[in-house]
Amino acid sequence: MSPSLSLRVLWPLVSLAVVTEEVCGIRSSGGLGGLSVGGSVHQVDVMVSQVVENHLAGCHLVLATTENNGTLSSSILRRLLDIGQARVLVEVSKLFSQDQPVRDHLLQKLWGDGRLTCRALVLVVDSHNTHLLLRFVEASRLWLRPDIPTVVISGSSVATSILHHTSLRNTIHLLYLALENVTHMRPIVKTWLRRGTTGKDGGERVRAFQRCLYCDRGEMGVQLLQRSNLSAPNHWEDNILFSDHLDNFMGxxxxxxxxxxxxxxxxxxxxxxxxxxxxxxxxxxxxxxxxxxxxxxxxxxxxxxxxxxxxxxxxxxxxxxxxxxxxxxxxxxxxxxxxxxxxxxxxxxxxxxxxDPLVIVSLKPGPLPRHLALKRPFVDEVWIMVIVCTSSAGVILWLLQKVWSRWAAQRSIRLDTALFYSWGVLLQDSPGSPPANISSQVCVGWWLLFCLVVTTAYRSSLIAHLSVQSKFPPVNTFEDLLSREGWSWGGLVLWGTTFLYFNQSSDPVIQEVYKQMPTYEVEQGMDRVLSGSFSYVTVKSYTKIDIASLYYDEYGNTPIHLGATEYPVLGGNSWGFRQGAPFLSQFRRTKQRLIETGMVDHWMDDVIKIKVRQIRESRSGEGARMASEVEDGQVVLSLDHLQGVLYLLLLGYVVAFLALVGENMTFRHVARLQPSQTTMKESHAGISFSSG
The missing domain is CATH 3.40.190.10 (Periplasmic binding protein-like II)
Known part of the structure; x- marks a missing residue:
């Protein structure tokens, strides 16, 4: 920091701008009325210290000056030190003489720590450097801090340029102390005069004006607050200073x-x-x-x-x-x-x-093909387990019989016979008599228990699947869109934050969905949805109105499915304001009351209901574009429900026919290899586990 610039960051949040017509003296021909240097400086710094002590105590005070000698600013600074007021001193002319990086750094530190709750700005400038003062006010970005009160001490020659300058356009509290009659300023609304004072007070008078943003029939105006003698003691305890809270914008x-x-x-x-x-x-x-x-x-x-x-x-x-x-x-x-x-x-x-989040709109999931109804009671893993266990049971039974036959010198059974036995038990139709040895009987007993549980579970699940039609899984997420074969999607016309949501997302899933997503108007997109194998990505508020008004029949049925996953578009919905808007806090408080009382949610539901009713009335007699299928509560099984078992029976006949062809071909081949053999040994027709 340059040693030529005295800047100390302490504590505050109010803007106090003090402007004087002359720094080292007051001219008798104009300016502030011809008082002596010592007297005017003393009275001004007393008034400033009273305003600060009674209304801005504890604030982070910024004192900026364009004076060359700094008589008035030094006096104000000493007075503030006497009352223990924290302050930052800025010599504006030297500030703008710094290099741009240094100047930017100082201006960033001007308002102190972000944890401060009160700030103040004191500006001391002569009439020839008013432009420099206003340049500093603009550079300090005071217009972004509308809650900082501003006090101006000056003569009439610079009053208009300061009170109406664009850098102060958002300042709510602006106090102007004029040390002479300001004849060209029209007081607005009210005039407050201190008791015991008249227009004939001796000596030079000070007039306190307050600039208000909306008091002149909704426009900016000036109010005369007080008139008193400069040489008389002044009191600033009244609540008339900085009293405008913008609770009434006056039209x-x-x-x-x-x-x-x-x-x-x-x-x-x-x-x-x-x-x-x-x-x-x-x-x-x-x-x-x-x-x-x-x-x-x-x-x-x-x-x-x-x-x-x-x-x-x-x-x-x-x-x-x-x-x-x-x-x-x-x-x-x-x-x-x-x-x-x-x-x-x-x-x-x-x-x-x-x-108003994004949702995925699709047709309700369609029914799964009924020819696979026999398979659906069990998932693929269970079916594999059943096949493996059944085949293993036959092999284990064959091994037990093989070992037992060697020990007991009895006849064993063939492997195919044991496999047929295990599958017959599972299908509740075991062939032949049970085995004679104890080890095989134990094995068969536990196998019967296993088959009882499996068949009971399958039977009950099969009844449920035949009675209630199973459906394809719904489309709920962007991942579902990418993983579903033969599926396409589109979205609403992207604008604003909806465009930014897709265009700037770092999520690879969202990027892939966006890459393959053409845009459609709502009606065109919904027509594609009704045609099937298509999803439409849109905002939820549109779906509440369009689906409720166009895609519900008189019984409340709809073919449309809304994805269970909602994708919030950034933070939500709010109102935007120009930066530094002085009325922002009033709007925030009033909106918060509407939210807390539930009026926003109530109005939203009411607006949607009214719109839906209007659309339905305008389409009276047309009916819904597509009604969902509704089945009666009592389901009677038909050929459609049992087509799976018919296909299975047909498959069995085909396999039997192929087996017949295979047997015939095998017989002919064996007959050619053994032409002398005219007869074949007869195969055993039954299955017996009894010992010979």
Missing amino acids: HTFRVVTLVYFPFITYDKDATHPEGPVSPLDSLDVRMLDAIAAHLNFTYEIREPWDGTWGVPLAGGNWSGIVGTLQHEQADFSLNLTPSPARMEVITHSRIYTH
Whole structure:
């Protein structure tokens, strides 16, 4: 930090701007009235210290001056030190003589720690350097801090340029102390005179004016607060200082920018004046805006953005659409607008009041083919387990009989016979008599228990699957879209934060979905959905209206399925405000009351119900575009339900026929190899486990 610039960062949050006509003296021909240097400086620093002590105590105080000798600023600084007020001293002329990096660093540190709750700015400048003062105020970005009160001490020659300067356009509390008659300033609303004072007070008088933003029939005005003698003691304990809390905007007309986004906002446009104000219609944001306007006493005028878009970044740090309109302060605030980190760098948002996530719209899952009904009671893993266990049981039974026959010198059984026996037990039709040895009987007993459990489970599950038709799994997530074969999807026309959500997402799944997602209007997308094998990605508010009004029959049935997973688009829905808007806190408080009382949710449901009813009435007699299939509670099994077992029977006949062909071919082949053999040994017709 340059040693020529005295800057100490201490504690505060109020802007106190002190401007004097002359620094080292007061000219007799004008300026502040011809008082001696010592007397005027003493009285001014006393008044400033009284204002600070009674109204700005404990604030982080920034004292900036353009004086060359610094007589008045030094006196004010000593007075502030006497009352124990923390301060930062800035010599404005030396600040702007610094290199740009040093200057930017100092200005960043100007307002102190972010944890501060009160700040103040004191500016001391002569009339020849008013432009330098206002340049400093602009560079300090005071317009972004509307809650910082400002006190100005000056003569009439610079009053208008300071009170109406753009750098102070958002300052709510601006106090002007004039050390002479300010004849060209018109006091507005009220004039407060201290008891015992008259217009004939001796000596030079000081007049306290307060600049108010909306007091002159909703526009900026000036109020005369007090008139007293400069040489007389002054008291500033009254609550008239910094008393404007903007609870009444006195009929001020706010400029509102928005686009149609039902159920949040809708309006009618004048075809003859497309760029003029629009006429708002019943919608959620309009109801909220009317309630806030009635509470805070203001009116509004709604227009569309110049390019008809919500807002995306452009070159040079500018934005298009609604965001760009607020960025360049061509409107005071917007209605429904989704906040994003990039947008919040150029505009301010109020509290989130609702959410409108993305959802996946598809047809309800269709029924699975009935010819596989016999297989569905068990999953593939269970079927594999049953086949392996049944085959293993036959092999184990054959091995037990093989070992027993050697020990007992009895006849064993063939492997195919044991396999048929295990499968026969599973199918509840075991062939032949049970084995004679104990080890095989134990094996068969446990196998019977296993078969009892498996067949009972299969039978009950089969009844359920035949009675209630199984369906394909629904499409609920973006992962489902990518994993389903032969499936396609599309989305709503992307704009604003919906476009940013897909375009700037780092999620590979979302990137892949976006890469393969064409855009459709809502009606076109829903027609594709009804044709099957297609999903439509849209916002949930659209689905509430379109599906309820067009795709439900009189019994409440619909063919449409909404994905269970909702994808929030950034933070939610709020209103956008130009940066530094002095009325933001009042809007926030009033909206918070509407949210806490449940009015926002109630209005949203009511607006949607009214819209759905209007659409249904306009389509009276047309019916729903597609009704869902509804089955009776009592299901009678038909050939359609039992087609699986018929296919299985047909498959068995085909296998038997192929076996017959195979046997015939085998017989002929063996007959050729053994032409002398005219007869074949007869095969055993039965199965017996009894010992010979």
